[in-house]
Amino acid sequence: MGMEREIKLALPPAQVQAATQWFVARTGAQGGPIKLVNIYFDTPELMLASSKSALRLRQTPDGWLQTFKTVGKSENGMHTRHEWEIPVAGEKLEIDALLRECDEPSAADALRQAAPELIELFRTNFTRTLWHVQADGSEVEAAIDQGEVFAEVDGEARRAPISEVELELKSGDEAALHTLAAELGKQIAGLAPDDISKAQRGYQLRAG
Template identity: 65%
Template sequence: MAIEREIKLALPRDQVDAALRWFETRAGAPGRDVHLENVYFDTPALALARAKSALRLRRTPDGWLQTFKSVGVAKNGLHERHEWEMPVAGEALEIGRLLHECDEAGVATALSGAATDLIPLFRTDFTRTLWTFDVDGARVEASVDLGEVVAEVNGANPETRRAPICEIELELKDGDEAALHTLAAELARALPGLTPDDVSKAQRGYRLREA
């Protein structure tokens, strides 16, 4: 288990190019583009959402990953949550392995109870442009995420619902959390309209289904 700490910032669409230039200038090099396709799973009754957790299968250029997260705490854009992540053989969840690693009783119980009823609920598809910075002795991974959340909603009138993804994430990889706030403050001064965002991509997916 790891504790994920990151600051999420909503990026105005008209500031995307400026944000990319700012990161390139600070890093002295262009970022690395990674395309990420993600499917989020829950039961029809949303057992995992009720347990304040999220389950994701992600396709990366290096293979498939499964990730289980607790919602945790989000305030002023800073997200702190438990995370269990591991590679899987292919496009299928391996719940037994997650249950073996998950050491938080409440969310583990929810995942165990949901295992046989899991269905894909929504997906996210986005390009992540990545940089790694040394900030006051800490290592921070910065990214600009551009894409969309997509939910297929069945019912009397089936429809495909979409919502844009346009955000910056600053994830602490090593060192003091203060580095996140330092880098976020630098960005806020450089990019008008940049605002803290307490809503995760998973939460956006659930809200899209409920809209």
């Protein structure tokens, strides 16, 4: 079982260039933009959301991944949650493989019960620009995400923007995330902690 630890910060669109320049200066690298297509699944009755979990397929330049997460907890932009992620052959869930990986009994039970009724609910399509940052002896993956959440509800296309910074701990101490977020906040006006995940934004969009 993996434990994901990250700080999410809402980034005003007018400040994207300033944040990009800050990361370039901080790392000495231009950053690598990649396009990500993410498809989220649940049952029509939202069984996974009710069990505080989320399931997605992600298309990356290297292929498809399926990811199962618990909602976990979030406070002041700091998100901590269980996560299981494995590659798949294509644009199709492989639930049995996820169940073999998932070692959280309640989460596994929720996924097993939901599996026969899963449907696509919404998508998050965005460009992610990545940097690897050293802070306090720890390694942090920093990302600027720009794109949108998309859902089709009763024939109506609904969209909401995505503009955020994510700081994910790859190795070392969690304190490095707070150090880096504080550094960035001093330079980028309007940057704010964000406790709402992309999955939660998708559910909110569907609910109107």
